[in-house]
Amino acid sequence: MDQTFLVNVFGSCDKCFKKRALRPVFKKSQQLSYCSTCAEIMATDGLHENETLASLKSEAETLKGKLEEERAKLHDVELHQVAERVEALGQFVMKTRRTLKGHGNKVLCMDWCKDKRRIVSSSQDGKVIVWDSFTTNKEHAVTMPCTWVMACAYAPSGCAIACGGLDNKCSVYPLTFDKNENMAAKKKSVAMHTNYLSACSFTNSDMQILTASGDGTCALWDVESGQLLQSFHGHGADVLCLDLAPSETGNTFVSGGCDKKAMVWDMRSGQCVQAFETHESDVNSVRYYPSGDAFASGSDDATCRLYDLRADREVAIYSKESIIFGASSVDFSLSGRLLFAGYNDYTINVWDVLKGSRVSILFGHENRVSTLRVSPDGTAFCSGSWDHTLRVWA
Amino acid sequence: MSSSKVAIGSDIGQARRTVEQLRMEAGIDRVKVSKAATDLLQFCMEQAKSDPFLVGIPAATNPFKEKKPCVIL
Numbered sequence: 077m078d079q080t081f082l083v084n085v086f087g088s089c090d091k092c093f094k095k096r097a098l099r100p101v102f103k104k105s106q107q108l109s110y111c112s113t114c115a116e117i118m119a120t121d122g123l124h125e126n127e128t129l130a131s132l133k134s135e136a137e138t139l140k141g142k143l144e145e146e147r148a149k150l151h152d153v154e155l156h157q158v159a160e161r162v163e164a165l166g167q168f169v170m171k172t173r174r175t176l177k178g179h180g181n182k183v184l185c186m187d188w189c190k191d192k193r194r195i196v197s198s199s200q201d202g203k204v205i206v207w208d209s210f211t212t213n214k215e216h217a218v219t220m221p222c223t224w225v226m227a228c229a230y231a232p233s234g235c236a237i238a239c240g241g242l243d244n245k246c247s248v249y250p251l252t253f254d255k256n257e258n259m260a261a262k263k264k265s266v267a268m269h270t271n272y273l274s275a276c277s278f279t280n281s282d283m284q285i286l287t288a289s290g291d292g293t294c295a296l297w298d299v300e301s302g303q304l305l306q307s308f309h310g311h312g313a314d315v316l317c318l319d320l321a322p323s324e325t326g327n328t329f330v331s332g333g334c335d336k337k338a339m340v341w342d343m344r345s346g347q348c349v350q351a352f353e354t355h356e357s358d359v360n361s362v363r364y365y366p367s368g369d370a371f372a373s374g375s376d377d378a379t380c381r382l383y384d385l386r387a388d389r390e391v392a393i394y395s396k397e398s399i400i401f402g403a404s405s406v407d408f409s410l411s412g413r414l415l416f417a418g419y420n421d422y423t424i425n426v427w428d429v430l431k432g433s434r435v436s437i438l439f440g441h442e443n444r445v446s447t448l449r450v451s452p453d454g455t456a457f458c459s460g461s462w463d464h465t466l467r468v469w470a
Numbered sequence: 471m472s473s474s475k476v477a478i479g480s481d482i483g484q485a486r487r488t489v490e491q492l493r494m495e496a497g498i499d500r501v502k503v504s505k506a507a508t509d510l511l512q513f514c515m516e517q518a519k520s521d522p523f524l525v526g527i528p529a530a531t532n533p534f535k536e537k538k539p540c541v542i543l
Contacts, residue, residue, distance in 0.1 A: 102493055118486075132485035139492035150502045158507040162515070165524070173534040193533075210533050310491075350495060367513040369506070387506035388498065411517035412510070413524060430511060455522045456534045470534040 089114055097345050112346070147389045155382070155391045159430035168426065168436045173456065174468040176207050178214055183460035185447045189230045192453045196237045197466055198225035204239045206251065209458065209468050216251055218259045227275045231282045238266070238285055240273035246287045248299055267297045275318045286329060288315040294331050296343060308341050310348045317361045322368045330371045332359030338373050338383065352383050354390045361405045366412045374403030380417050382429065394427040396434060405447050410454030418445030418459050440467055
């Protein structure tokens with residue numbers, strides 16, 4: 077699982093000779109390695125010889141064409157053709173096993189705790205609730221100072237949650253079982269964006285949080301100090317979702333936005349390493365395939381797609397003529413064989429990832445499905461909806 | 471006021487950054503779809519036996535499924 081395309085060179089900058097994280101720059105067709113400061117200075121210098129704004133733009137167009145050509149050269153077969161020899165899946169019986177009621181308005185986001193039992197959810201009513209999904213009891217509840225809490229996440233330790241939305245921030249609340257303590261009192265503001273927070277996720281520890289925002293950027297923050305560690309610029313519009321690569325496959329994450337793009341980022345350098353623009357509308361949800369070599373996306377164009385990172389292209393589309401509403405949220409089963417997708421037509425479709433066919437359609441929610449996650453041990457998945465409820469399916 | 475120069479400067483910066491980014495993306499190593507797809511398949515097959523949704527968990531051990539009591543008719 078080598079990822080040969082990661083840009084993570086560290087060494088002496090070719091211009092200032094300081095020891096920094098380096099990225100490749102091209103000066104008169106020669107490749108050099110500059111630190112991000114020198115690269116920035118070079119980028120905003122006056123025009124170089126033989127260079128005009130028009131020539132740069134036409135070079136960009138030529139490069140885009142070359143990129144498409146390179147990708148097309150390797151497109152020798154379709155995923156579903158390779159999967160013809162795989163046994164078809166049998167019938168699935170999946171039912172709602174628990175319904176979590178208590179939010180006063182649309183459920184916008186949810187996340188599982190690593191203990192495979194607790195769930196945190198956030199709502200338009202400004203409330204964030206921690207549930208025991210086995211008993212459906214509410215264990216914690218906090219009221220945010222804003223409505224539309226669009227993002228929430230459970231810390232890996234299970235001892236804290238993060239959330240945010242229209243307040244443009246991501247705040248961390250430690251979870252305490254002391255009845256005398258007010259959860260809101262221990263709130264720590266970590267991230268500050270200049271527009272709404274659309275997604276957040278702890279990295280593999282409680283110490284760092286990755287955020288995505290309506291301001292078009294993603295950012296990595298240190299929880300303790302609130303310091304910005306790295307920012308990720310490149311989306312041309314609101315970023316709506318993000319997902320971290322499974323820890324074994326390195327320091328990357330994927331994001332999706334209103335610019336119809338899905339972008340893969342190197343967390344250390346802040347650089348975009350791959351970008352995919354095949355969706356025809358907003359990318360609402362992105363999720364890595366369990367091996368880390370691919371990721372799925374769900375979009376307002378009513379399709380879900382699978383992108384393979386090593387082939388650097390889209391390798392499958394999950395769509396049907398009868399599905400005309402946007403997919404808001406996607407997640408894989410443990411083996412990656414099944415893709416669960418929640419839609420704005422209130423249903424959940426279950427797709428055979430390899431063969432490209434739909435294996436099941438689940439009814440139950442009475443409004444849009446806005447969020448969906450498979451539990452950490454893969455025994456169930458939870459969906460949240462604009463009908464104010466969450467459902468656990470198994 | 472050099473505001474027009476600044477604007478042009480940032481347009482150039484933007485265009486140059488785009489060209490840099492595209493050069494980098496065009497230059498990465500790629501694998502054939504047939505190879506990539508085969509690897510995705512292989513991973514899936516290997517993991518299938520530990521995927522509860524594929525293998526199924528008996529109601530008795532799945533905490534979300536009710537254990538149905540026996541009804542003696």
